[in-house]
Amino acid sequence: MDENDPRAHHVGVTVSDLDRMVAFYRDVFGLDVLSRFSVGGEAFATGVDVAGATGRFAHLDAGDVRVELVEYDPEADARGAPRLNQPGATHxxxxxxxxxxxxxxxxxxxxxxxxxxxxxxxxxxxxxxxxxxxxxxxxxx
Missing domain, CATH: 3.10.180.10 (2,3-Dihydroxybiphenyl 1,2-Dioxygenase, domain 1)
Incomplete structure (x- = not known):
């Protein structure tokens, strides 16, 4: 692999309640919290294409990859429960x-x-x- 070839860094999951979700992934799966931080500003909002966006993040240790939980402000409308056979579904x-x-x-x-x-x-x-x-x-x- 060349040094510019992509490598997995994290898998991101957008959540509504960061603290509750950190507790779930910690308690159910034993994932340790690597870091917690917030990001805002114009570059972030432009980068994620959400006007005025800020995010609270938690990175969890899942071995070879991090699980990134992020809570956005403003929060978008809720979607229905995902089904695995829906195009675009993730897990x-x-x-x-x-x-x-x-x-x-x-x-x-x-x-x-x-x-x-x-x-x-x-x-x-x-x-x-x-x-x-x-x-x-x-x-x-």
């Missing part, structure tokens, strides 16, 4: 060593799409929704 993928143990330890208030499943490829998967409805795939490869 965060996190791996665990033992999916059944992870599932057994989940709090009853964590919404899942199904029990753990084994796909045709042999991968074990489980999808959960975070408190704001964002999809997270938990897999045991």
């Amino acid at each position: 965060l993928g996190l791996s665990v060593a033992d999916l059944d143990n992870f599932y057994a330890d989940l709090s009853a208030d964590v919404e899942t799409l199904s029990d753990p499943q084994t796909t045709e490829s042999g991968t074990r998967i489980l999808f959960v929704r975070d408190p704001e409805g964002n999809l997270v795939e938990v897999l045991e490869a």
Whole structure:
């Protein structure tokens, strides 16, 4: 790879309540907070194409990539709950060593799409929704 070739830095998830979402990803997935910061100003607003935008950010440690949670002001209108087969749908993928143990330890208030499943490829998967409805795939490869 050339030094100018793109490399994964982070996966971003826009949230409504940064503190609640940091607590969820910390408590459910054990992700440590690497940093918290705010960004504003004209260059930021122009860069994200949101007039007058400011953002509060948290970077979480997910191993080889960071999970970036960001709360914007102003906040856009809410969208409906995403479905995986919708064009443009996104999800965060996190791996665990033992999916059944992870599932057994989940709090009853964590919404899942199904029990753990084994796909045709042999991968074990489980999808959960975070408190704001964002999809997270938990897999045991």
